[in-house]
Amino acid sequence: MTDQRRLSARISAIAESATLKVDAKAKALQAEGRPVISYAAGEPDFPTPAHIVEAALEAVRDPRNHRYTPAAGLPDLREAIAAKTLRDSGLAAGANQVVVTNGGKQAVYQAFQVLLDDGDEVLVPTPYWTTYPEAIKLAGGRQVDVFAGSEQGYLVTVEQLEAARTDRTRALLFVSPSNPTGAVYPPDQVKAIGEWALEHGIWVVTDEIYQNLTYAEDPEATPPRALSIVEAVPGLADQAILVNGVAKTYAMTGWRLGWMVGPADVMKGAANLQSHLTSNVSNISQRAALAALTGPQEPVEEMRRAFDRRRRTIVAELSKIEGMSVPVPEGAFYVYPDVTGLLGREWGGVTPTTSLELADLMLERAEVAAVPGEAFGPSGFLRFSYALGDEPLLEGVQRLQGLFS
Template identity: 95%
Template sequence: MTDQRRLSARISAIAESATLKVDAKAKALQAEGRPVISYAAGEPDFPTPAHIVDAALEAVRDPRNHRYTPAAGLPDLREAIAAKTRRDSGLDAAANQVVVTNGGKQAVYQAFQVLLDEGDEVLVPTPYWTTYPEAIKLAGGTQVDVFAGSEQGYLVTVEQLEAARTERTRALLFVSPSNPTGAVYPPEQVKAIGEWALEHGIWVISDEIYQNLTYAEDPESAPARALSIVEAVPALADQAILVNGVAKTYAMTGWRLGWMVGPADVMKGAANLQSHLTSNVSNISQRAALAALTGPQEPVEEMRRAFDRRRRTIVAELSKIDGMSVPVPEGAFYVYPDVSGLLGREWGGATPTTSLELADLMLEQAEVAAVPGEAFGPSGFLRFSYALGDDPLLEGVQRLQRLFA
């Protein structure tokens, strides 16, 4: 055997998920007995609502769920997802436009697989979620970053997108609310970006996984709505794929249930791919997701209000640290401060010059874990998830206040 390769070049080029890596390191230190407070994980700390668990228990006992089912998903779940899409995204979708996937990540992966050929360019508003670059590369695409900093609320403009567009531009990745920033695009900006994409024949992959986790300035008011780009520009529906799932809204990250919605011919291609990749999603998870979408929504509102309370706490407390600039997130459960004001200064005998070094310093000296900006694009930022309990959330920020005093 003359070829000594252990892995293909394609797989060797994949970077480990930075958010999962930081979370794993924090959990390892906790297992050693260190009182680490981690803001790394992007998942709710609540249990899955009881009625959803009950539906899963009932599904386990039903022999119908012990067999293969259609790769694209159970018909009644696809109908429920189509109904949710009509209600929340303003897209008059039918069940044959839905493919149920093993979590939102598989939906993201498949969206790029069905759209991209080698060398096609994808415009990616930056900061971005860590999985997008790897999914684009695996589809043979080229990522083109379009950076929007804290001074513009992490929201890219049409002018920036147009400056980045080339003859190879195939798709725009659009995310609102955003991971990692929590930014939500205002309706007029969503409409302008959608009209620009329509004019130039650019596909839009819209990740709407956080669309039901938005907030208002007044906690007693109705939350702001994350307007879907296909609702803002209905004509865009034939060149858009919506990605969503139950993980964040219903505290179901471990159930691995997501979906994609788009033109029927494109979804047929995605279903063909999935038939060879994984076949159907676990029927138990599908029955649980059906209960989530069609059952009581009060638990969702309770969790959203808790996130809103924590959002206000973490923004107020981080803002007390001289050197942190903290835009107020309007959605998801992340805050993404600009920490460039803390770099190049001595803290506890060390002088970090990057947000990666700053994150390491925080973990070692304050036992606080956050994800550095390098995981999402440029250095100089930190992502804090506020999907953890009120008490540890406050204690962790107070540790940082003491470290950076």
């Protein structure tokens, strides 16, 4: 064999998911008997609601689900997703505008595959979720970071986007509520960004996986909606792809069920790609997702209230650490403190200069795992997921208070 390459250049350039890597390291240490508390994984600690599990059990016993089904998804599930999209995103879409995918990640991947050619640019508000850069890269696109720090609530402005726009700009990635920051764009800013994208003919890929996890200042008040950019600017409907799924809202991360919604011709292209890539999503997961979307929603509200309680706890406790600046997240289940005030100082004989080094110090000295900012953009930040039990959540932060006292 004359060619000594083991992997293609495309695959060699892909980075492992940083969040999963940190979580795997924490779990390995736990398996060794170390009492590590991990804030790394974006995964609810609740079981999937019982009525959804029952629907899956019934589906297993039904021979219809033992066979191939349409690559784009079961017709009744696609109808239910269209109804959910109208209800929560204000977009009237037909079932032919829905493609059911193996989790939200596949929807993100396929969105960029159907939109981008080599060299097309995607504006990516930063900090960003770790999968976006790799999905853009695999589609031949070029990521253009638009950074918004803690001083502006991690929310980019139209002026920043316009400064980054070129004649190669093909798409804007829009995420609200955000992973990793928990930031939620206010309605006027959503509208302004949507109108800017419409004016310049820029596609919008909007990830709405956390849209049902928002919080009010008063825990007893009705939480504000995370306004969808296609509801704020209806004219964007023909140049937008919505990504969503059941993983976060319904505690169904392991069921691998997501979807994408967009113009019929674009979704036809995505369905064609999926027909060769994976074909249909597991019929059992599809039946479970149908039960999630059409069944009782009380369990969702119970989980949301628990996340809100934990959000208040972790923000209050992290804010006690001198050197941490902790913007209050309004959605999702993450808090993203600016930790530059902890860098360049000695802690137990170690002087971290980056958030990566700080995260390593925390894991070794306090047995607390968090994901460093380098996974999401610039150094100087840490992501903590508060989707874990109340007791370990509090204990972990108290360990950090002791480490950085």
